[in-house]
Amino acid sequence: MTIQVLLVEDQNLVRLGICSLLELTKEIKVVAQLSDGCDVNSVCSQYQPDIILLDIRMPKTDGLTVLSNMKSVGLTVPVLVLTTFDEHDLVLKCMQFGARGYLRKDVSLESLISAIRCIINGELWIQPAITEQVHRHDLIADINLVNQSIEALTSKETQILRLIAAGYSNHEIAQAVHKSDGTIRNAVSAILAKLNVRDRTRAVITAMEHGLI
Incomplete structure (x- = not known):
């Protein structure tokens, strides 16, 4: 195609x-x-x-x-x-x-x-x-000014979010960090919950806005 x-x-x-x-x-x-x-x-x-x-x-x-x-x-x-x-x-x-x-x-x-x-x-x-x-260039909010309703991400969750931003699927992320697909699915769900977003796209944009990645 x-x-x-x-x-x-x-x-x-x-x-x-x-x-x-x-x-x-x-x-x-x-x-x-x-x-x-x-x-x-x-x-x-x-x-x-x-x-x-x-x-x-x-x-x-x-x-x-x-x-x-x-x-x-x-x-x-x-x-x-x-x-x-x-x-x-x-x-x-x-x-x-x-x-x-x-x-x-x-x-x-x-x-x-x-x-x-x-x-x-x-x-x-x-x-x-x-x-x-x-x-x-300070065009994304400083990490210290992150909205209080957004929970802090762990280092592992930040790593996973960076891989999401780079276009990796859950399966590819699991292979990259040597975890099971189920573990990564759970981690992604936790990230979405902490950032108060519904999908991966909004998660990346929100993280960029607040200087998390």
């Missing part, structure tokens, strides 16, 4: 570079390209992409507006946000508006493909390097 991609990026060289990289694979095809976000909804209706690679900063309709517009019309195509290191505040806002992950524009082809596969499979893709930059 070929993964069909809609690429939305205003810089011509970056857009052509990403397309050239993806053309090296047989499983991914760029079915449409846009240099601005204003026509994303209509192009999605026409081409039915499996995933959108979306730039944050564009001259007319930026990535955040695209996500908001998609949400308003119920368009559920998963979105991978493309970013640079000076856009941490917008990255977090995009995640809050429904983006499934974010990735630097200068990543390797292997990382790009891994991110696309991960998001297509219903997981999140959180690039650790960007998360660390977010922490350093």
Whole structure:
């Protein structure tokens, strides 16, 4: 099965570079390209992409507006946000508006493909390097200011949450930390309860907002 991609990026060289990289694979095809976000909804209706690679900063309709517009019309195509290191505040806002992950524009082809596969499979893709930059720029609340209704996570729960953020399934996490699948399921349930969220996506976003990962 070929993964069909809609690429939305205003810089011509970056857009052509990403397309050239993806053309090296047989499983991914760029079915449409846009240099601005204003026509994303209509192009999605026409081409039915499996995933959108979306730039944050564009001259007319930026990535955040695209996500908001998609949400308003119920368009559920998963979105991978493309970013640079000076856009941490917008990255977090995009995640809050429904983006499934974010990735630097200068990543390797292997990382790009891994991110696309991960998001297509219903997981999140959180690039650790960007998360660390977010922490350093104080764009996520300091851990000491975490809402009192959120219980502290144990070191093991934090480790599991980081693996969730990296796109690992429960089974993959169990293999990584040498625990049973049932133990990991219970741990994930405990994490969701402590963070007062219903699902893994909200758990990751909440943890990012409060500086837990």
